[in-house]
Amino acid sequence: MDHPPGTKIVIIGGGVAGLATAWALGQRGFRDVTLVERETKCFSVSSGQNAAILRHATDSPATRHLTRRTRDLLHRPPGDLCEQPLVDGRGxxxxxxxxxxxxxxxxxxxxxxxxxxxxxxxxxxxxxxxxxxxxxxxxxxxHSGTIDIVRLGKSLEQSTRKKGVNLLLGASVQQLQVDGSGVVNGVKLEGGKVLDADLVVLAAGAWAGSLGAAVGAEFPGxxxxxxxxxxxxxxxxxxxxxxxxxxxxxxxxxxxxxxxxxxxxxxxxxxxxxxxxxxxxxxxxxxxxxxxxxxxxxxxxxxxxxxxxxxxxxxxTEDDTPVVGMDPRVPGLFWVAALGGHGMSLSLGLGDLAASMIGGDLTGDPDLEAALAPDAPRRDWIPQRNWS
Ligand SMILES: Cc1cc2nc3c(=O)[nH]c(=O)nc-3n(C[C@H](O)[C@H](O)[C@H](O)COP(=O)(O)OP(=O)(O)OC[C@H]3O[C@@H](n4cnc5c(N)ncnc54)[C@H](O)[C@@H]3O)c2cc1C
Missing domain, CATH: 3.30.9.10 (D-Amino Acid Oxidase, subunit A, domain 2)
Structure with a gap:
């Protein structure tokens, strides 16, 4: 779906999924974006507690494709993000x-x-x-190595703020708001405040499933x-x-x-x-x-x-492939979740892909988008295709 840069977007989650998506939306000129993170710092949960290994030897073709794209971006980060490589070359x-x-x-x-x-x-x-x-x-x-996840998180946060994205730290989303016709139109925070949105990006890591299920969006993670x-x-x-x-x-x-x-x-x-x-x-x-x-x-x-x-x-997920895309059952809801054991290896490539899908600047690869879709069949999976 095509969302112009004026679209009002709320992102739930300040881990790598949410922050990389916010950064890439900022790069595409989206200015009315608010990221809500429950902890007082981004990268406090899984994104700050992992082994930080860049790996692309994975059987899921979609995950492999995105981790290789991320490998290039981590070795030579875009100028607006960081001047030094974000991964070492130890192999x-x-x-x-x-x-x-x-x-x-x-x-x-x-x-x-x-x-x-x-x-x-x-x-x-x-x-x-x-x-x-x-x-x-x-x-x-x-070309694999150890990712500097502290610097990755800080660089994403700084660059995202510079692009005008509003980071609301220490604020917890209690539930997604849905209008009379079942369209997600914002989020309700603990304490009762409501943030209106044209699009809500669910990047809440381990909590994405329960937030989505409460509005009828089953999650395969x-x-x-x-x-x-x-x-x-x-x-x-x-x-x-x-x-x-x-x-x-x-x-x-x-x-x-x-x-x-x-x-x-x-x-x-x-x-x-x-x-x-x-x-x-x-x-x-x-x-x-x-x-x-x-x-x-x-x-x-x-x-x-x-x-x-x-x-x-x-x-x-069953097929080791993340969930990325508009929810076909609940309009107004976009998923960036279930990054499995690959979140840091997916980071920049995944954020870039999510932002391009939101902007309607399509990847040009419908098979890739189908593999990532929230309603993709995740069982009986045979990796039939490579995206090189
Ligand atoms: C032991 C271990 C080792 C790993 N090793 C590697 C590795 O070597 N290489 C690799 O690529 N990946 C690795 N990973 C995977 C990687 O850590 C994850 O895929 C990635 O961190 C997931 O990012 P995320 O943004 O989806 O989730 P998170 O980092 O958990 O972020 C989700 C955020 O959402 C926030 N949130 C949740 N609910 C709400 C709410 N209601 N309101 C507001 N905010 C909310 C949370 O506070 C959290 O900050 C490893 C993971 C583990 C556990």
Missing amino acids: LVVLEGNQETPLPWWADELIADGSCRALDGAELREKAPGFVREGARAWWFP RPTRRHLFVTKPEQRLDPQQAIIWDDAGSFYYRPEAGGLLFCIGDQDDCLPTGASGAPNGTDPLVVRAARRGLARRLPDLNNLELARAWAAIRTV
Whole structure:
């Protein structure tokens, strides 16, 4: 649908989904935009609590397409956003499969476009010293790296403010407002104030589903909890080391503050509760499994101690593809949600796409828009197409 720059827009959520959309709307000349964020700072919830890895090896063609677009924007950010790259160039090793299993869906496309190449055993030992792997095949992604999520959040916020977007921090949306004919025409804040809007963008992360369901818009996303761990600093670690992600063994790690940040790939359904939406703190069983996992995968670093552990929310879909687009059932409602484990890797490309869809400056790719649509079939999914 075509919305001119004068359209009055309210965005719910100041995570990466909402802020990147606000920034890209500002770039397109939209001036009557208000972003409402419940916390007193943007990037307080999932967008500030993740592993910050730029990865595009994913089976969903739509997610892959958008993460590759974002990779280019993070390495060379637009001038209005930031003058320095927002991702380092340390590179990523992905381990998966064995010699009998077929190649992953992403492999042909990402090899062909130069995003990755196979690594031999010697190269792997050099990039992942001492790592006990499960995946037999190793792939090197030289343009992946660690995203500076603090600078990404600050740059988006500053640039968005400069473009005249109003950021309403510390304000919570209680419900979407719907007129007599079922059209969303604003939001009601806690305390009763109403903000009128021609279009409401639902970018509320783990809370998007409940806000949408209350006005009859079912959402295919599901909030899930995942833990992350950081060890105390350790001299034997190389701070420049690549990121290692073993898909076959559900384990990844990378350098962080002199120690290692790592994840054992846990995932439980959860309700977004607690301070800043933290899903009720950490689970001692997962913490114990993480200690064991680390000792098994990096036995040479046998006495690494944990410095920090936390759990955060990933809102996932069956097909690992985010939900982006006008809701076909509830006019006036636009979704940017269910970013799964890819939100930071999608960030700028996703915001840009959402803003171009709102402005009616269509992507030129109806298949891509259909895959992202709120009512797209998310089951029995076969990735049949690549968007390169
Ligand atoms: C453990 C973990 C590791 C991850 N690692 C990576 C990674 O390495 N690479 C990667 O690309 N991605 C990663 N992710 C995924 C990434 O963090 C998420 O996809 C992304 O942060 C989601 O962004 P969001 O804006 O949708 O949600 P959020 O960041 O949660 O933002 C939603 C915002 O909406 C606000 N809000 C909600 N309800 C209301 C309301 N009623 N009124 C006002 N405001 C409201 C919330 O306060 C919140 O700030 C990881 C996630 C987790 C949990």
